[in-house]
Amino acid sequence: MKVPFPTQEFDPSLLRAEEALREMLAHVPALRIESINDVSALDDWKPNLVVRITVKDQTHLLICVLKPSGQPRYARGALLELRRHVARHPPGATPVFIAPYISPAVRQLCSEEHASYLDLQGNTRIAFDGVFIERIVADKPQAEQRELKSLFRPKSAQVLRAMLREPGRAWRVSELADMSGVSLGHVSNVRNGLLDREWARTSDDGLVLCAPAALLDAWRDSYTAPAGEQLRFYTPLHGSALEDAARDALRAPDASGHAAFASFSAAQWLAPYGRTGTHYFYADETGLRTLQTALKLAPAAAGENVSILVPKDPALLADTIEPALGAVCTSPVQTWLDLSIAGERGVEAADHLRQEKLPWSR
Structure with a gap:
């Protein structure tokens, strides 16, 4: 059953996450869901869902954090939160990162951090105490494809070309705007896109590309002949x-x-x-x-x-x-x-x- 918290605002993404969890866990006949609790409003800690399940008379907890984006920057922060939250529980708790879409690179990051994951497109890997559920969906969601393509459209590409001419340089937003000939607002959007994907980092001197190879690979994969x-x-x-x-x-x-x-x-x-x-x-x-x-x-x-x-x-x-x-x-x-x-x-x-x-x- 679900324990209600009347003071918590209704979050449709949280409801979808709960439904996706139930659907995935239903694939294991020996597993029984005892409760799925929304704990987002409790104390000073911020997991979104705690799932209590029983497998062969053994109780296990899934500690779940839901983020609005599955980009690496958000994922890394979520995994840090999960590690801290799981440490508060006795052995038998598994961290689960949930987002609208989780890319292959972030799935690998979850594996390296010994965390399970689930996205609302159907990509899932949940593993604990002999239970292993994995599902991979080939297609990216259209919103994810649009967001990535927008990073390589002509105005954004002018910013990227400027940075790639000097890939080790630290850039101020104003410098990039002057060099590329686009607005400060557009440069800021590109900056956020690079930071979200961890293709760039910030330093005291400005924005620096830290994964130019990954950036080029993604650009190639999205590239079409110029209009x-x-x-x-x-x-x-x-x-x-x-x-x-x-x-x-x-x-x-x-x-x-x-x-x-x-x-x-x-x-x-x-x-x-x-x-x-x-x-x-x-x-x-x-x-x-x-x-x-x-x-x-x-x-x-x-x-x-x-x-x-x-x-x-x-x-x-x-x-x-x-x-x-x-x-x-x-x-x-x-x-x-x-x-x-x-x-x-x-x-x-x-x-x-x-x-x-x-x-x-x-």
């Missing part, structure tokens, strides 16, 4: 003639627009791995016209050997480097992202680029 107009052309130029003409065009004054080698073509300058028959560029409208003239481009419905993206996000053309005179390339991070979705050869080139130019991300 914009994809144009295909044929050029009669080949080899060094094409390369020289492109470099002359790319180092032209700003009045001629902006353009850069991209994808496989950028990788040839940054970390050569393997040539392709197509040359890739990003360009704005003016840069596009400059490339059309310099490379003698003709539209091609088939048999193209030049691919130019005119991106909707102008920040992509600001995130460039010039490893050789005129060889303006998308940054190592952007080039790596583009290669990562360019098929099997692209993945191999991306791995090589990461090893050569992003050693801090391994």
Whole structure:
């Protein structure tokens, strides 16, 4: 039975957590639930539910903490609370972390802390006294996917690119806003997203990336080709003639627009791995016209050997480097992202680029 606490505000998430616990525990026929008590309002300690169960005439307690988010920062705090609460009970109490969604990384963290877990999507691992219940649900909830994708949308990505150019630097929010050209509020949102996932930490000097590899992996997994107009052309130029003409065009004054080698073509300058028959560029409208003239481009419905993206996000053309005179390339991070979705050869080139130019991300 449930012991009511009239002074406690009704929490629908708590009710869902209780229902999920009952459903999971029902899978063990030898287990009997004696009571599920809401103890959130008791004294100065904050477990949300205490479940008293009997297995083979032995009583056991599940001490449960429910958090509104299963992100690592919240999980770590919850596990610390649970460790403290369980220490107040005699042997036979098991800590259980509950959240709307618990990622594989946080599930691993729970295992390392010898805690059970349950989320409201159905992922569960509850283990004690010979009882073992485990269930893994493949799909992420849509809200979780939306929240993660929002961290890599164009405005947020400008902040991330600034940080990844100097991955060991400590940043003030105002510095990041100035460097990335986005609002203080947007930088603060990105900051919170990084801290929640423990991809960054705060120091006396500001915000510092502490898990750039995990950040890049998540970005890759969420990455899709930039929005914009994809144009295909044929050029009669080949080899060094094409390369020289492109470099002359790319180092032209700003009045001629902006353009850069991209994808496989950028990788040839940054970390050569393997040539392709197509040359890739990003360009704005003016840069596009400059490339059309310099490379003698003709539209091609088939048999193209030049691919130019005119991106909707102008920040992509600001995130460039010039490893050789005129060889303006998308940054190592952007080039790596583009290669990562360019098929099997692209993945191999991306791995090589990461090893050569992003050693801090391994």
